[in-house]
Amino acid sequence: MPARKNETHSPKKARKKVTKKAVSGKDFSPAEDRKSSGLSKESSNFPIVGIGSSAGGLEALELFFSNLPPNTNMAFVIIQHLSPRHKSIMADILMKYTQMKVLPIQDDKEIKPNCVYLNPPDKNVVILNRRLYLTEPTQSHGVNLPIDCFFRSLSEDQGEKAICIILSGTATDGTLGLKAIKGEGGMAMVQEPDSAKYSGMPISAITTGLVDFILPVEKIPAELIKYVQHPYIERPDRIETAKQQFRSYVQKILVMIRTSTGHDFANYKQTTIRRRIERRMAVHQLDKIERYATYLQKTPAEIDLLFKDLLIGVTNFFRDAEAFEILKTKVIPELIKNKEPEIPLRIWIAGCATGEEAFSIAILLAEVMDKLRKQLNIQIFASDIDNEALDFARMAV
Secondary structure, eight states, rough: OOOOOOOOOOOOOOOOOOOOOHTTTTGOHHHHHHHHHHHHOOOOOOOOEEEEOOTTTHHHHHHHHHOOOOOOOOEEEEEOOOOOTTOOOOHHHTTTTTTEEEEEOOEEEEOOOEEEEETTOOEEEEEEEEEEEEEEEOTTEEOOOOHHHHHHHHHHHHHHHOOOOOOSSSSOHHHHHHHHHHTTEEEHHHHHEGGSSSHHHHHHHHHHHOEEEEEEEGGGGHHHHHHHHHHSSSSSSGBBBBBHHHHHHHHHHHHHHHHHHHHHOOTTTHHHHHHHHHHHHTTTOOOOOHHHHHHHOOOOOHHHHHHHHHOOOOTTTTOOHHEEEEEIIIIIHHHHHTOOTTTOOEEEEEEETTTEEEEHHHHHHHHHHHTTTTOEEEEEEOOOOHHHHHHHHHTOO
């Protein structure tokens, strides 16, 4: 589990309720906000932030937007669990806490900066080419997971620039979507469970060990702004990466990882290593790789976090639908038909991550054996170099 980020530049707390008059006055004028916070002018490549919340989320969102300047040049897409039988008044409430436009999501909606978008109660939301689309809810064991759905599409659309925030809520929605965002090199923030009215969603996300910032909700905006201003997000070409010098420090960092974990990434894809290192530099607001190397030497826990970032594998049940369909209809039936009942069928899942693929294949085997009315002794072996992922898989949760 990552250590909590120390806060040294938290914004002054805004009043509990920020009226439009107060926001547009001297204390919150856009020009002064931009000058004091160093926010860049609007661009067509502004960050898009996905926010997932459920029970207790309204209070968290009020605090979040009370502490967020109105002209961050970011867009915010809020996905909540909403009852289709009740009209949501979220837009009316949030407009009291932010000067940004608060808009209901409509199908084929272009995303614009300094706007807040709210999901409707009876549709899921996905993003493609920086436009929002509404889809019919997909039931998983009778439960719709709209936050996971949006976070996954955000990871696919925005890649390493994807940002997600998980606030108060029950159960686990958002956790798988967070994994997808981290798998693409994006960033994840979670409300500190002790400060959440309902801690289920934050705790589930934190258990992955992939969260970058665990903070009281009123301190999230300041860290978010600092993160998006880092060259990794704003202008990657500004990071000082003189080729030879950068390669030299990368090799030193890989030696530190090998010494600490016993795993050698020397032959790993160098572009992936570079981007994952730069993302960790952004989290710690470091713009020179030599400073990050020094930070690693002084902070052993950061070596483990970087190691985990390099290992992140995106996985979920039946992730590659076409491949699993071929397994189910062509491969597994032939294996079972041709296998003698007294000889066990052994299957090995290499790089199993948190186990979803192994369990998916187990489900297919059970279904095919029932269909063929032939029961075999099945042994499934699953391996991975990430011990924390294996520990999670063994719990079968």
